[in-house]
Amino acid sequence: MIFVLLACDVEKNISEDPISVEAWVEDKQVNSESDVELHVAVRYLPEYEPLILPPSSDGLEIELLEQKEPHWIGSLQQQEFHYQLSGKEGSYIINPAIVSSALLSEDLQANLIYVDIGEAQQEAQLFDAIAPPQDQNDWIWMLAGAGVVAGLVGGFLYFRRRPLVLEPHVLARQKWDSAKGLEPHPRAVQSSMIVREYLWIQHQAPLLELSAEESVVWLQKSTLPSQIQVEIQKVLTATDRLKFARQGGGELFFKELDTAFEQIVDFGVEKT
Structure with a gap:
């Protein structure tokens, strides 16, 4: 365990x-x-x-x-x-x-x-399993080769059927829209996590395990544009502003977060 x-x-x-x-x-x-x-x-x-x-x-x-x-x-x-x-x-x-x-x-x-x-079979194990001893007859080699071809074709068809991986900005926007149905505090928490995950995927920003205060320090030392840093801070500090600044979490509060989020994501898309 x-x-x-x-x-x-x-x-x-x-x-x-x-x-x-x-x-x-x-x-x-x-x-x-x-x-x-x-x-x-x-x-x-x-x-x-x-x-x-x-x-x-x-x-x-x-x-x-x-x-x-x-x-x-x-x-x-x-x-x-x-x-x-x-x-x-x-x-x-x-x-x-x-x-x-x-x-x-x-x-x-x-x-x-x-x-x-699950666990994908390692290539070395696969080839060890299908490679015949060197003293086998040619027809055995032909059968093994046919097996390899069949395996490759099967693998190709399998991967063609796999669902396409969503672009980071598309996935982030889907999560953001889903969070809009939450109560103010859980919504603010979820919004912070969505931005942290997006910044990690898009910019390798190590914010997932940092506090809001530590994240601000990291942002100030980063090469991200100052305006984007401001928008990121708005989202990452949303829960603190709800609890301590008594900003209420009303429509205007989350509209500001929506605007900040869109600027963060748009900047990431422009960089790709």
């Missing part, structure tokens, strides 16, 4: 951390007929009343199998979730949980988890 931890041990959580999150999968690599089993545990002081957003991952279907009632561990309460994730063969990145609280200066995010579903 593989663990991804934000918190350290239980004793440290009880004495130092008012809120913490752990996430782990039972197996980071499963066969094509199996599902990924994800567990999330959040510990917190009762007065923090956390909002716990569910996991997300491009290309995977996520089902909540079990949500346990909060129980006490020392002076903290713990809430546990068990999810089942399924999808086609491939490699995936899971964002296990985002935890928010009015008493936190910024949202708490579990470390990303990388998983594989």
Whole structure:
């Protein structure tokens, strides 16, 4: 069983951390007929009343199998979730949980988890399997060659049937539109994640595991145009502005985010 931890041990959580999150999968690599089993545990002081957003991952279907009632561990309460994730063969990145609280200066995010579903046969293994011994007759070589040709044709047809990968800006816009149906705070959190993921894919900006404050510092040192940096900051700091600046999250607030998002994406498209 593989663990991804934000918190350290239980004793440290009880004495130092008012809120913490752990996430782990039972197996980071499963066969094509199996599902990924994800567990999330959040510990917190009762007065923090956390909002716990569910996991997300491009290309995977996520089902909540079990949500346990909060129980006490020392002076903290713990809430546990068990999810089942399924999808086609491939490699995936899971964002296990985002935890928010009015008493936190910024949202708490579990470390990303990388998983594989299925396993492609290695070329070396394939050729070892079909290559006959050197002393075999010519007709055996012909059969082996026919098998190789059939395999190549089958592989070509398989990859032709695979769905086309969406361009980053198209995928980002689809996610952005989907988030518009959420409540203000989850929508702001999701908007931040969409921009972080897009900037990583399009510009290799390492913002997925940085806080909003750390992201601003990174942006200021980057080569991105200053105007684009301003628009990015508007989105990444949206949750903080909702909680602390009391900007309300109304129509004008999210219209400003929509405008910022479009400028960010348009800049990325122009660069390609």
